[in-house]
Amino acid sequence: MRNAARHAARSKPAATLAAASVAPSASLELRRVVAAPRDRVFDAWTDAALIPEWFKPGAVPLRSVELQLRAGGAWRMVMDGPGGRALTGGGVFLEVDRPRRIVYTWNWEPDVIGRETIVTVEFHERDGGTEIVLRHDGFPTPRPVPGHRAGWTACLDAMSILISRTEAST
Numbered sequence: 001m002r003n004a005a006r007h008a009a010r011s012k013p014a015a016t017l018a019a020a021s022v023a024p025s026a027s028l029e030l031r032r033v034v035a036a037p038r039d040r041v042f043d044a045w046t047d048a049a050l051i052p053e054w055f056k057p058g059a060v061p062l063r064s065v066e067l068q069l070r071a072g073g074a075w076r077m078v079m080d081g082p083g084g085r086a087l088t089g090g091g092v093f094l095e096v097d098r099p100r101r102i103v104y105t106w107n108w109e110p111d112v113i114g115r116e117t118i119v120t121v122e123f124h125e126r127d128g129g130t131e132i133v134l135r136h137d138g139f140p141t142p143r144p145v146p147g148h149r150a151g152w153t154a155c156l157d158a159m160s161i162l163i164s165r166t167e168a169s170t
Helices: 002-021 040-044 143-166
Strands: 026-034 064-068 074-080 086-097 101-109 118-128 130-138
Touching: 026 064, 040 074, 040 101, 040 118, 074 118, 130 143
Parallel strands: none
Antiparallel strands: 026 130, 064 074, 074 086, 086 101, 101 118, 118 130
8 A cells, every 4th residue: 555655646746747748729720712823822821011911800900020931930910909009929930831831830929828829821722713721729728719710710801802802903
């Protein structure tokens, strides 16, 4: 019995450590088909001059966009939040495979979620257009998912409008 108690005491920290390192996470996935070639959609997603025209989560305007579009490159966006408070998101590009896929980390400053998340955007050719598949992974709980889903949906809506407008003028 005494050996069992000593073993249990030694095992507990390891079990706690394992539980902490495999934290549960929540995610979201959105899909949207836009009537434009994949190269053009990829470029709209990654062009710092065009991002403010479509990245409008909840009609929140962007103050600035900076990005180094390469694996290991940094990105940062500053948005106008409620009451004029700046909301800053940033991270690092993990993968840039033009025109197929982009993967990047996302951090809020100050941290409002509790951990870094991962955004994966894929661009698939579909019947003369492009299907955008956006996946946002790593939320510590399901609580922030609905707000992020609404924000990304607004962004995809604005992206569709931007692409329609630019395709009509070409």
